[in-house]
Amino acid sequence: MSRLQRFLQPRLSATLTSNKLRDLRRSGLEAWRRLGRYPHQVSVWLRVDDPYAYLLLQALPTLEADFGLRISLRMLGSGSPDTTPEPERLTQFSGHDATRLARWHGLDAPTSWQANAKDLALAERLLIALELSDQEASVMEQARDVLRALWRKDHPALQQCQDELAINMGSAKFDADSIASHLKRNADKQRQLGHYASAMLHYAGEWYWGIDRLDYLSRRLTSLNLGTASAQWSTHIDGHFLVSDAERLADLRALDAELDVYFSYRSPYSYLALSRIRLLAEHYGIVLRLKPVLPMVMRGLPVPTIKRLYILLDSKREADLLDLDFGRICDPVGAGVEHCLAVTHAVLTQSEKLALDFAESACAAIWHEGRDLSHLPEIYACALRAGVTADIVDAALASDDWREAASQHHGELLALGLWGVPSFNLHLDGQPLCQTWGQDRLWVLEDALNDALKINHPLSSRR
Numbered sequence: 001m002s003r004l005q006r007f008l009q010p011r012l013s014a015t016l017t018s019n020k021l022r023d024l025r026r027s028g029l030e031a032w033r034r035l036g037r038y039p040h041q042v043s044v045w046l047r048v049d050d051p052y053a054y055l056l057l058q059a060l061p062t063l064e065a066d067f068g069l070r071i072s073l074r075m076l077g078s079g080s081p082d083t084t085p086e087p088e089r090l091t092q093f094s095g096h097d098a099t100r101l102a103r104w105h106g107l108d109a110p111t112s113w114q115a116n117a118k119d120l121a122l123a124e125r126l127l128i129a130l131e132l133s134d135q136e137a138s139v140m141e142q143a144r145d146v147l148r149a150l151w152r153k154d155h156p157a158l159q160q161c162q163d164e165l166a167i168n169m170g171s172a173k174f175d176a177d178s179i180a181s182h183l184k185r186n187a188d189k190q191r192q193l194g195h196y197a198s199a200m201l202h203y204a205g206e207w208y209w210g211i212d213r214l215d216y217l218s219r220r221l222t223s224l225n226l227g228t229a230s231a232q233w234s235t236h237i238d239g240h241f242l243v244s245d246a247e248r249l250a251d252l253r254a255l256d257a258e259l260d261v262y263f264s265y266r267s268p269y270s271y272l273a274l275s276r277i278r279l280l281a282e283h284y285g286i287v288l289r290l291k292p293v294l295p296m297v298m299r300g301l302p303v304p305t306i307k308r309l310y311i312l313l314d315s316k317r318e319a320d321l322l323d324l325d326f327g328r329i330c331d332p333v334g335a336g337v338e339h340c341l342a343v344t345h346a347v348l349t350q351s352e353k354l355a356l357d358f359a360e361s362a363c364a365a366i367w368h369e370g371r372d373l374s375h376l377p378e379i380y381a382c383a384l385r386a387g388v389t390a391d392i393v394d395a396a397l398a399s400d401d402w403r404e405a406a407s408q409h410h411g412e413l414l415a416l417g418l419w420g421v422p423s424f425n426l427h428l429d430g431q432p433l434c435q436t437w438g439q440d441r442l443w444v445l446e447d448a449l450n451d452a453l454k455i456n457h458p459l460s461s462r463r
Contacts, residue, residue, distance in 0.1 A: 001372050006330065010370025013329035017316040029204045030224065040067070040226060042217075044140075045074045045190055045200045048124040049091075051098035051110040052199035052210045054151050057144040058107050059214060059233070064140055067218075067227040071140055073131040075124065076190065076198055077183035082304045083196040085296070086419040093417060093437065100436075100444055101211055105233065110151035119158055123150040125174050126161055128182060196306055207310060212440055216317055241283050242446045243453070252453055253285030257433075259445070260425040261288055262413050263359070265332050265340045265373075266295035268315035271363040272324060273422040273439035278356060280442055284449060286426075290355050291409040292344050293421060297333060299410070318439070328370035335374035336366070339397065343383055345405050346396035354387060361386040428452055 001009075015021060033040070044060060046053035064071050084090060095110065102109035115123075126146050130139055142165065149157035193202060199210040201217060208217045211233055218229035243249055261277060263270035281288050297303055312329075319326035332340065340362045347355040361382050365371040371378045376397075383393045396402075416425055416435045426434040426445050434448035 001330075001336075001374050006372045006375065009330050010328040013312070013370070014327045017312060017327040017329075019320070025205060026220075033204070039070045040203075040221070040224075042069050042071045042201055042203045043074050044071060045076055045186070045195070045198065045202065046127075047076045047078070047198040048127060048147070048150070049115070049120055050198040051094055051151065052101075054110055054144075054147040055098055055101055055105075055107055056199050056201075056210050056214075057140060057147055059211060060140045061144065063214070063218070067221045069221075069226075070136065073127065073139060073143055074186050074190070075128050075131055075183060076186055077180070079198070080187075080196060082302070083307050085301050089414075089417060089419050097436070097441075100447070104443070104447070105211060107211075108148060112151065112153050115150050115153060119150055119153070119155060122158055122162065123147065125179065126158075126165060128179060129165060129174070191306060194306065195310060196304075206313075209314075213314070241280070242443075242450050243284070248453065249284070252449055255449070255452065256429050257284060257286040257449065258427040259286050259288055260291050260412070260427075262291045262293055262409060262418070262421055262423040262425075264293055264295045264421045265337050265359075265362060265366060266297070267421045268311060268326070268329075268367055269318075269439040270422045271326075271367045272315060272318055272322060273442070274356070274360050274363055275324070276322070276439075276442060277422075277424075278360075280445065284446075288352060288356065290344065290348060290352065290359060291412065292341055292359070292406060293410045293413065294341070294406050295333065295337060298337060325364075325368035328368055330366060330370045330372045332366050332373050336372065336379075338402075339373055339376075339379045341402045341406055342396040342399065343379065343388060343393055345402035346392055346399070347388055350392075357386040358383060358388050 042063075044056065046056070060071055063069065079087065081087075095112075099109045101107070123146050127143055130143055130146075133139070142161070146158065146161050149155075149161055187196075190196065190200075193207075195202070195207045197209065201208040201214075203217060203220070206220075208214060214233040215229070218227075218233065221227060222229040243252055259277070259281060261273075263274065277288070280286070316326055330336075340359075343358060343362075344355055347358055362373060362379075365373060365378065365382045371382065373379050373382060379397075380390060380393055384390070412425075413419060413421075413423055416423070418435060418437050420437050422439055423437045424435065424441070424445060425432065426448060428449075433452060434445060436444040
């Protein structure tokens, strides 16, 4: 990295993720809305075969009523390969994950995430018809009912939805070519607005994904005095562990739990997870095993700008909520990542704790200190701060052994049915217990341990 890049990157990223810039943009858009006397408009973008969309639609009628919103529907087709590199794995994971989310939030879970093609096509046509209809009331309820029938594999109920909507499904505008054109127009429009995925809400220039980010939208609407946000949709329970009773905690710590942590130094979500996963492991007596991998772009899978920008801004608001410094960034791609992986691999042979200390130090340097870890003085300083001596760094940077280890970790990740980072593989008494993906899925690990303990020690539920 050139000196100019080293100087500019942290400053540009700090400006881009600045809360002052965000608030200025929000104020401008709100002033424009008031000037034009426009309603508070939220658009929901979804695919018919996305289980996260079904969960989201269950929440929207309440959101609509509580905040006096006008919510419009926008249907999407299949995702683009550049933003969805592992569609089959995503389909499989999202079904399991949506079931967990439904259980956590007390929502109706999709009983199947692989509906038959005929019902999928019918549900898609019904939802497009709802999108194109001029009615404003009850659209979200009707859309929810369509997806409920689909995900329950209740064909009679789906037919009843069609009858109640009184739509002539044989009309020309619902032929295959017209539907494909409609979905493409919506996808193009979504990209123009700055996103690419299903189960997304768009309000006044910002995007919110599914149930997981509904809390942020609620807070923003509350700041406009439209209603009152609750913690109903938050999945962050950091510092408030599910099990804290001393006797039960002792039983959990005796369960011999181990956790494989797959992460990337180029992933901001990995940075958000590392310090918190350490606290969780210390609380429950879990043994951590760090498994760093090469970032996607260094494995030949470029990440488009639209995706990188959303991840950056989403990571910023997550970091703010978690009270973690974030925003002065120096991209480690290339030599910076290689230096980090080399030192991590060398330190792992000595101490898992020391390796975690280094990983936290390196991630802090990348994601909020804006330090260029491709620059040798910086990687040495970062290692020294973590307690890693210069002779260890010397030996690490002179070896390529880390490459085989990183490749092996990636192979393990794929074998688990996962692909993104951070991902977690929890073992109990030497047996696999739970696999999950995402820094906002740490509660899944706690929930799995909680369930395991219930076998012999009944616990009260979260709610």
